[in-house]
Amino acid sequence: MRFRLRSRHKLTAGLTTLLLPLASLVALATPATAASSATATYTKTQDWGAGFEGKWTVKNTGTTALDSWSVAWDFPADTRITSSWDADVTNSGTRWTAKNKAWNGTLAPGASLTFGFNGTGTGAPANCTLNGASCDGGSVPGDNPPSAPGTPTATDATDTSVKLSWSAATDDNGVKNYDVLRDGTKVATVTGTSHTDTGLTKGTDYSYTVQARDSAGQTGPVSGAVKVRTTGGGTDPGPGPGDQVKLGYFTNWGVYGRNYHVKNLDTSGSAAKITHINYAFGNVQGGKCTIGDAYADYDKAYTADQSVDGKADTWDQPLRGNFNQLRKLKAKYPHIKVIWSFGGWTWSGGFTDAMKNPAAFAKSCHDLVEDPRWADVFDGIDLDWEYPNACGLSCDTSGPAAMRTMMQAFRTAFGPDNLVTAAITADASAGGKIDAADYGGAAAYTDWYNVMTYDFFGAWAKNGPTAPHSPLTSYAGIPQQGFNSAEAIAKLKAKGVPAKKLLLGIGFYGRGWTGVTQKEPGGTATGPAAGTYEAGIEDYKVLKSKCPANGTVAGTAYAHCGSDWWSYDTPATVNSKMGWAKNQSLGGAFFWEFSGDTADGELVSAIDSGLK
The missing domain is CATH 2.60.40.10 (Immunoglobulins)
Incomplete structure (x- = not known):
């Protein structure tokens, strides 16, 4: 069977503007006197211990247009900016300056804009100037803001x-x-x-x-x-906001060349450490959800030694294959919930046609998931459309409302007691894939989003530059601004998606180049490195011995061995990313996919321990 790996390939370039509610603004630590025609207000929007996210809002308070703007301020010596967006940021010692881009320098009277950055250190600015004059972004000289109230x-x-x-x-x-x-x-x-x-x-x-x-x-x-x-409501379909989702993808084609079966989730110890499984994939054809691989899904016979419960399938039993093995796994681990995922990179093309009649599409999927032969196996549906109103393997022009319309239709069809989730883009560039669809509006009907924070960079750019495919944050020399987990999560939050409905994505594989002489990221290459199933990609379980990590960048490990250069997550980097996810109050994490892990589930264990 053809191997279908979810990947994003090369995404649209650009920067991102992130706007947060006014209630989250924090006044300048050192207020300044009023400017004559413009103000600048600083906001420390996020703080994850080792670093922070800060933003400035520039507002034209005068009666004539501003043709350009420049904000300057002092940071303590221990504070540095590591990445920025929507402004050109430079520094001379502890003095930092942000100047407008070519496209956002003009501000009409009463208009405002926001630019931001990620940094390390305390992040408290002082001595702000805007176009050479003092800033007054809403703080009152001599009047400190109130303290935090007690926890309710x-x-x-x-x-x-x-x-x-x-x-x-x-x-x-x-x-x-x-x-x-x-x-x-x-x-x-x-x-x-x-x-x-x-x-x-x-x-x-x-x-x-x-x-x-x-x-x-x-x-x-x-x-x-x-x-x-709140009280009432019947059976809880799954973890709520106070619980951490630990979700892994299980692929139906993995039972072939990869020889990876549901039983491996048990023998590796992974089943005890996860909360959810996404079964990938069902297809989308002719406006309907359809079976992805009938043989692997419900027909393949398992012998006693291959079966979760040690009992062999018989020729006349009504259900076999992965579905029956998942049923046995759930009997052994009652806490696990299984979600059927439809689409993926290869099969996303069918969504455009299906969304011409969202209600009929949703009903067809409900009827398939709830087929009496396997209704007890599944606890909901996951929609992996790559990508609504944007381009993946194919392009869609359904409009920005398509995502919200789809999720609303599926929530109606599946009701409140089934899980309805979606795998979504992590392209945080300005005008990129997150901007192309109404993910904020769709979140009202979604239990959570699997944010695909991997495959930002890879050997589809055969000559490089080499870069980690799953950077947690930006870094000096990153090939594309907006292509990192922190900016993707921040942008989705800014669009109104609650943090608890966002899961951080982890790849259980690496991406690599060959013909590379430079150990550090940013080197040139001659093409993709050799991989077991596909050039330029390899499982973690292989890379950990074949090309051990010898450096980290932006929270992700990388390795240079011979002329090959790989980036991938290790137990240490996964654990660190889980700490970041907790600090961001995210709903948990998910990964693609189980068979890339070691036989004893090293990466699953790191996710489990990191989220505790």
């Missing part, structure tokens, strides 16, 4: 409401009110230190935080979060 406590939860209370914030001139945030979105502003949130859905998980505002309108840091589950 939740009481009196019902099917549709919950009461929240918290200890007061402090402020040098007094607290005016508090914003109550549900899953990161403001739902109420109150003057006291309690609030009853209503209109909730029964049997549903929510996360609440609180943020104080002073009399000058300055907001302080967000409080700690409290997790709440």
